[in-house]
Amino acid sequence: MNDSLLERDKLSDEEWEKICRKCAKCCYEKIDIGDGQIIYTDVPCEYLDTVTRMCKIYGKRHEIEPDCIKLTENFIRQINWMPSSCAYVEYLKQKDTLQTVRAVESPKKRKRSKTRRK
Ligand code: SF4
Secondary structure: OOHHHHHOOOOOHHHHHHHOOOOOHHHEEEEEEEOOEEEEEEEEOOOEEOOOOEEOOHHHHHHHOOOOOOOOHHHHHHOOOOOOOOHHHHHHHHHHHHHHHHHHHHHHHHHHHHHHHO
8 A cells, every 4th residue: 555645634536446456355245243243244236347356336335236336434433244364454453553653753753853942
């Protein structure tokens, strides 16, 4: 993943799409058994080409299959059923870690620069 993407608050649609590694793991049926536990099945969406792992109706997927949800940053933050190996899940985890590190470092840097001025 391009590290500069982690630095930005907002990505273009094209940049966001490029993060997906086209593994198609999100295109298989999942069962929520409660308590935050998800069972991943080997039953693919009827529109998934299981050989190429590409959606056969990608451009019109939301019109043809209403259950196919647009994956946005906010949406991925709200759900628990994306696989942990999903590139978007990894991206958001890295982005949050980077922001936490910056928030912790930032007062230290301010303190150091004040000390230098004296
Ligand atoms: S699981 Fe994540 S990385 Fe894999 S195809 Fe779905 S959105 Fe893309």
